[in-house]
Amino acid sequence: MLKIHTKIHTVQNLNCSSSSLPLIFCSDWGCSSYVYGEMFFNFNDSRMADELYKKVRILCWVMTGPNNLEKKTRHVKATWSRHCNVVVFMSSVDDPDFPTVGLGTKEGRDQLYWKTIRAFHYVYEHHRHEADWFLKADDDTYVIVDNLRWVLSNHTPEEPIYFGRRFKPYTKQGYMSGGAGYVLSKEALKRYVEGFKSKTCTHTTSVEDLAMGQCMEKVGVLAGDSRDTALRETFHPFVPEQHLTSKFPKSFWYWSYCYYPISEGPNCCSDISVSFHYVDSSLMYLLEYYTYHLRAFGYKYRYNPPISSKILYKLQKNKNTNLLIVRIRLNILGKCMFLI
């Protein structure tokens, strides 16, 4: 039995003479309208989040070392990494108590790419069936995993693609900033591992993010565009304060590295940002509160990210959800209205 809600919903500033019709979805958990790519959903339960958790499985591996466990890594463990489907802490040494995986390398900046190579191989060998996407983050990166699921929901793990904050130098298609975190599809991970087996990829440089980008290019993995539908960046190489308020001098490397045009001020950062870097231990807890708790009661957000039709279709098929799709557009007194 389909539930039909009969409310008239007015949309301001809608061009009624346009030929594209608004698309309305109604279900037990609220009504939403699809108007020119914008969707307004009321999530009064966790069905959407649960679906995304099941369908966009993310394994997070955190690059760390024995000296950081107390000062930094345990705060990552207490905050954002809990939202990953699987989390693995990668170090040079095994620590069964934390726990961390020992990669058999030494510590130090020059070991970074060796650690990365071994970490991805470890994850491929031990965990590839547990996830669809594989994220690398530092122990001073803060990741909003729910928003990463949104970015990835429009793609499939069978695509050879990877996402992050795209930089342009040194490579043809660009590469992803290591500190801001980057995520490989299952196919990308498979090609990475096979690339080393076939010696297509090697330890070219200890600059981990650049070396990863060079390998990805060689094995045909696409450097994805992780910006939101308003073309705002989601992965960030600095803390929120700096992106929102700093005026970096034009000589600063950042200007010449970013693949896409840089926006300073409020347009720097998507409402559904995925990551920030150089986040110290205190800021981890502050960000967890600011993201998952603090909000303005009753506030109507101005930016509403569209939901991929793949996810919606899966929700529709779920027997617990009654979904009615109605395309009705009425032009009454010059105002566009539609029946929900």
Added chain:
Amino acid sequence: MTSPKNLQSRTVHARETWAKRCDVTLYMSSTETAFPTVALNVSEGRENLYWKTIRAFQYIHDKHLDQADWFFKADDDTFVVVENLHLILSSFNPEEPYYLGRRFSPFVKQGYMSGGAGYVLSKEALRRFVKGFETGECTHFSSIEDMALGKCMETMKVPVVDTRDVLGRHTFHPFPLDKYVIRKPPGPQAWHMIYDHYPVIEGPDCCSDYAVSFHYIRPVQMYMLQYMTYHLRPFAYKYRF
């Protein structure tokens, strides 16, 4: 509450972020400017804070009483989530006397509200405050603005309100978030923890999801807090509170 030297360094950032969300916003200073600021006919300086407060509330009572139901005082380094203030106030009748904020216990029997965290007077409370100074029941007996105002509220029989949420978490905060949510190493309690009337919990239970204010917020942090409150959110997340 501001001053000429703070207008461009602090107040402009409060105006660009949260202050526009109030129904009426007034910037109280010692001099009139095109900011715009209201001239209170009081000199600047910490010792004049309570004089400024008295004059500010008298000015509002004379010129703006009908434009609002609730009257909220904040500093130029307070960040306020006005929607959450609406949420708390919506349960109360502004024609009754009410005085809300972060309750401190010392010096005043029923307690007084921290000045930095911001406090609210209902319309009736404002009437009584102004009347108290007309009849002499309230006087400028101290320059400590928040405590002195609290004493006047008690004298004029304006009751205090517990503004914590249903889980006992605070909504008004006299310090930035990190003072409360980050656990401190064991040691002597800081003064602000001793003044608090209701128990202060360290860690995530310190602060309500619907927090109203934070104090000692630097200008750069105003923009960060605005982004955190009105923009950044986890997609499809079902909030637990």
